[in-house]
Amino acid sequence: MSFVLIKVGNRAFTPVQVSFGRMLFGLLALTPVLLAQRGRLPGDRRTWGHLAVAAFLVNSAPFTLFAFGEQHVSSVLAGIWNGTTPLFVLLVVLLTLPEERPTRERVVGLAIGFAGVLVVLGAWRGIARGELVGSAACLAAAILYGIGFPYLRRYLATGGLAIAVLAFGQLAMGTLQLALVLPFAGGVPPAFALGPLAAVAALGAIGTGAAYLLNYSIIRDAGATSASTVTYLVPVFATIAGVALLGERLTWNEPVGGLLVLLGVAASQGRVGWGVLRASSASA
Numbered sequence: 001m002s003f004v005l006i007k008v009g010n011r012a013f014t015p016v017q018v019s020f021g022r023m024l025f026g027l028l029a030l031t032p033v034l035l036a037q038r039g040r041l042p043g044d045r046r047t048w049g050h051l052a053v054a055a056f057l058v059n060s061a062p063f064t065l066f067a068f069g070e071q072h073v074s075s076v077l078a079g080i081w082n083g084t085t086p087l088f089v090l091l092v093v094l095l096t097l098p099e100e101r102p103t104r105e106r107v108v109g110l111a112i113g114f115a116g117v118l119v120v121l122g123a124w125r126g127i128a129r130g131e132l133v134g135s136a137a138c139l140a141a142a143i144l145y146g147i148g149f150p151y152l153r154r155y156l157a158t159g160g161l162a163i164a165v166l167a168f169g170q171l172a173m174g175t176l177q178l179a180l181v182l183p184f185a186g187g188v189p190p191a192f193a194l195g196p197l198a199a200v201a202a203l204g205a206i207g208t209g210a211a212y213l214l215n216y217s218i219i220r221d222a223g224a225t226s227a228s229t230v231t232y233l234v235p236v237f238a239t240i241a242g243v244a245l246l247g248e249r250l251t252w253n254e255p256v257g258g259l260l261v262l263l264g265v266a267a268s269q270g271r272v273g274w275g276v277l278r279a280s281s282a283s284a
Contacts (some may be wrong), residue, residue, distance in 0.1 A: 003075035003082070004245055005203040006267050012196035013066035016185035020178040020196075022063055026212070029229045030164065033213070039165040048169070050155040056172035057148030059208075062141035064178070069141070070135025074248040074275025080120055080258040081138035082227060086265040087113040088146020105270050114263025157216055159180030167212040 009018040029145070042048060070078050087110060094106070156166055184187075 002203055002207040003066070003070065003079045003177070003272060005199040005207065006078070007070050007075040007246060008199035009196045009203065010067060010070055013189055013200065014186035015071065016063050016178060016181055017189055018067040018203075019063040020182050021200040022204040022208050023059060023171055023175040024179055025201045027168065027204075029173050029205040029209030030171060034164050034168045037162060039162050040179060041165060041169060043163060045157075047156075047161070048173070050151075051169045052165075052177070053174040054148060054152050055152055055170050057144050059170065059174035060146075060177040060181075062144045063174075065137045065141035065144070068248055069134040069137035069281050072130040073134045073138065074246050075136065075246060076250060077120070077235060077254060079143050079183030080254055080261070081135065082141045082145075083258055083265075084113065084117060084139065085145040085149075086262050087117075087261065088143050090151045090265075091148050092150050092230070101190040105267055109263070109264045109267030113261050116257045116260025116262075116264055119253050119260055121254045122251070134240065152216070163204045163213060164217045165220075166216050167209075171208065171212065177215060239248075 006018060010022070012020065042051075066078055066082070069081075090106065090110065120135075156170075161169075
């Protein structure tokens with residue numbers, strides 16, 4: 001649903017305005033939670049530095065890239081690109097954690113997943129410039145998520161700070177980052193259309209504020225890779241919502257490629273048997 005709300009927000013606002021509004025409403029939604037729990041914000045620069053990096057990797061930059069990308073591609077395609085996040089999380093984990101060795105399942109799973117990326121792009125038929133720019137922006141956002149989830153796990157989620165404090169601090173830094181960019185990317189909108197404003201508000205309060213409380217809980221309890229697997233369902237809901245609510249059309253390669261991406265992610269995490277892997281890699 002988030003990608004439909006971004007598309008609606010894009011009707012009246014620039015990508016940075018959509019992202020800033022999303023962050024601001026998310027921050028406002030978290031404020032009563034923080035106050036109710038009497039959370040104390042960190043007092044050291046090191047933690048705030050990590051929160052700033054996390055906000056850039058997981059919030060301000062990818063949110064803006066997705067909003068920009070959806071100016072050129074459908075919300076369905078943006079949701080499918082978001083589904084590639086676990087592939088990049090796994091790559092980053094394998095590259096940065098020596099104890100995580102590349103197994104046969106992981107290698108084959110990554111190969112299937114990235115073959116799915118090429119299928120989603122429709123690389124064999126050529127890509128229109130606008131669609132290529134939009135897809136590249138959405139893919140770059142997924143890559144940043146792939147870097148950001150392990151970063152959250154390593155430097156923030158395993159510390160002693162409360163989840164509400166972490167989520168609030170991260171969104172605060174992201175809001176500040178976008179506030180500094182906003183004057184150069186549309187400034188304050190001259191008018192606030194009700195529909196797009198409501199979409200951005202819902203995107204912020206539910207898809208950002210509440211979502212990041214849950215996100216930190218999963219990362220702390222189950223790890224970055226498991227947290228990133230919530231994107232399994234994003235392409236499914238994005239497709240249903242985009243087609244049903246916005247009347248967007250699908251080309252055959254988008255759902256097929258999306259399924260290959262999800263199969264690759266599942267395989268790389270040992271959720272698919274080797275026999276299925278071998279058959280899938282042969283067909284890809």
